[in-house]
Amino acid sequence: MGSQRRLLLVSSSTVHGGGYLGHCQQQVGSFFGQKVKRVLFIPYALHDRDAYAKTAREKFESLGYGLDSIHESSDPVEAVRKSEAIFIGGGNTFRLLKALYDNSLLQEIRKRVLEDGIPYMGSSAGTNVATLSIHTTNDMPIVYPPSLQALGLVPFNINPHYLDPDVNSTHMGETREKRILQYHEEPETPPVLGLYEGAMLLVEGDTATLQGVTGAQLFLRGQKPTKHEPGTDFSFLLMDSNFQKP
Amino acid sequence: MGSQRRLLLVSSSTVHGGGYLGHCQQQVGSFFGQKVKRVLFIPYALHDRDAYAKTAREKFESLGYGLDSIHESSDPVEAVRKSEAIFIGGGNTFRLLKALYDNSLLQEIRKRVLEDGIPYMGSSAGTNVATLSIHTTNDMPIVYPPSLQALGLVPFNINPHYLDPDVNSTHMGETREKRILQYHEEPETPPVLGLYEGAMLLVEGDTATLQGVTGAQLFLRGQKPTKHEPGTDFSFLLMDSNFQKP
Numbered sequence: 105m106g107s108q109r110r111l112l113l114v115s116s117s118t119v120h121g122g123g124y125l126g127h128c129q130q131q132v133g134s135f136f137g138q139k140v141k142r143v144l145f146i147p148y149a150l151h152d153r154d155a156y157a158k159t160a161r162e163k164f165e166s167l168g169y170g171l172d173s174i175h176e177s178s179d180p181v182e183a184v185r186k187s188e189a190i191f192i193g194g195g196n197t198f199r200l201l202k203a204l205y206d207n208s209l210l211q212e213i214r215k216r217v218l219e220d221g222i223p224y225m226g227s228s229a230g231t232n233v234a235t236l237s238i239h240t241t242n243d244m245p246i247v248y249p250p251s252l253q254a255l256g257l258v259p260f261n262i263n264p265h266y267l268d269p270d271v272n273s274t275h276m277g278e279t280r281e282k283r284i285l286q287y288h289e290e291p292e293t294p295p296v297l298g299l300y301e302g303a304m305l306l307v308e309g310d311t312a313t314l315q316g317v318t319g320a321q322l323f324l325r326g327q328k329p330t331k332h333e334p335g336t337d338f339s340f341l342l343m344d345s346n347f348q349k350p
Numbered sequence: 351m352g353s354q355r356r357l358l359l360v361s362s363s364t365v366h367g368g369g370y371l372g373h374c375q376q377q378v379g380s381f382f383g384q385k386v387k388r389v390l391f392i393p394y395a396l397h398d399r400d401a402y403a404k405t406a407r408e409k410f411e412s413l414g415y416g417l418d419s420i421h422e423s424s425d426p427v428e429a430v431r432k433s434e435a436i437f438i439g440g441g442n443t444f445r446l447l448k449a450l451y452d453n454s455l456l457q458e459i460r461k462r463v464l465e466d467g468i469p470y471m472g473s474s475a476g477t478n479v480a481t482l483s484i485h486t487t488n489d490m491p492i493v494y495p496p497s498l499q500a501l502g503l504v505p506f507n508i509n510p511h512y513l514d515p516d517v518n519s520t521h522m523g524e525t526r527e528k529r530i531l532q533y534h535e536e537p538e539t540p541p542v543l544g545l546y547e548g549a550m551l552l553v554e555g556d557t558a559t560l561q562g563v564t565g566a567q568l569f570l571r572g573q574k575p576t577k578h579e580p581g582t583d584f585s586f587l588l589m590d591s592n593f594q595k596p
């Protein structure tokens with residue numbers, strides 16, 4: 105790749121008992137660093153964009169960053185073009201991806217991140233859309249995007265909010281593991297990294313490292329899933345020869 | 351409508367501790383009755399169609415019905431045209447709906463059920479595709495169907511495997527209720543009937559009755575969800591003026 109990309113892909117904006125982005129605020133600060141002054145926020149995953157921008161703005165200002173919400177801009181593509189950093193928040197992944205398509209933003213975000221090297225942070229749905237596709241979202245398909253192909257900033261998929269099967273459950277719906285294994289029954293499907301809540305993946309160029317405290321479950325097509333601890337080097341997932349810019 | 355339709359829409363093929371279709375076998379027998387000799391099974395929701403047909407065949411034979419699996423037919427449309435009853439089983443709803451489109455089956459199934467009045471049974475994903483759309487499936491979007499519009503045999507949506515929020519959970523993913531409420535944030539979205547596992551909806555012409563032992567949760571756009579007991583008459587959901595053949 106040789107890409108300049110810098111990505112912070114967080115499993116969930118909150119963990120149980122914590123506030124908005126509380127569990128990852130240290131990583132957020134060192135990720136955006138001193139040079140970034142303002143972050144462009146994309147609130148499309150939630151219905152009430154004003155309220156969502158207010159929540160995000162308060163948090164980012166407390167960390168020393170200004171925040172512009174893209175929905176307040178009359179020209180969203182231009183807003184991306186001028187941005188020095190991007191944060192896409194969680195909510196419903198289908199709604200988010202459809203809005204990215206509706207506003208013709210995918211190509212410009214891809215260019216800014218992969219070519220210009222501006223930092224991209226995603227949380228939950230915002231992490232899903234950073235990957236190859238949203239085929240491994242947990243969300244309900246409340247709208248129909250023109251494609252499930254996403255930004256493709258990394259050549260694999262992530263499953264955010266990953267969780268182990270609940271051995272005490274009497275519910276007969278598929279476990280998360282079973283759902284991802286069903287995805288891998290389909291031909292030519294890429295690796296899926298299941299990020300437990302509290303985990304995040306830091307990508308810097310061709311290096312990927314698991315951060316946070318909870319770990320991840322890695323699914324490779326045709327292989328048994330494997331559990332990985334914080335600190336794991338996942339750079340090999342970036343070297344996948346299947347890398348495709350959708 | 352004046353439709354001759356007869357539908358048995360089951361939430362899940364199994365309930366905790368029971369065997370395949372065990373909890374609804376009495377309803378299955380009285381639904382198909384004495385006149386039906388053979389049931390056409392559609393196993394598209396699971397990857398291993400042979401194994402799935404074997405499971406379904408054993409159960410239906412034990413209830414006194416022959417079973418033909420559509421995947422064993424060289425002409426699936428013709429198989430629907432000749433069928434005297436249809437059963438679509440559960441699995442992944444996206445995979446199922448895509449296969450129905452790929453095999454050009456939607457129009458023929460709709461005709462046989464709504465015009466010719468042959469009985470249609472669905473379970474889980476097979477229940478989802480009987481409704482207006484699969485916008486309220488719980489499944490992972492492992493493939494991309496050409497549309498989320500489904501058979502439209504009833505003018506509303508169902509959420510199978512419905513479950514109440516787990517008050518002891520520390521997981522931060524959306525509850526089922528929250529997901530359906532997000533669906534209803536979208537404009538012109540139809541009612542959603544959340545069928546608890548163990549529940550099923552019997553539709554006969556313009557009459558709909560909740561059967562089974564667990565009940566259902568009804569979501570009408572812009573209203574608070576309401577819980578309903580077995581025996582509830584849901585015929586008013588069939589009179590919805592929004593009825594659309596997709």
Ligand SMILES: [Ca+2]
Pocket residue numbers: 194195196197228229242243524
């Ligand atoms: Ca979500």
Ligand SMILES: [Ca+2]
Pocket residue numbers: 278440441442443474475488489
């Ligand atoms: Ca399913």
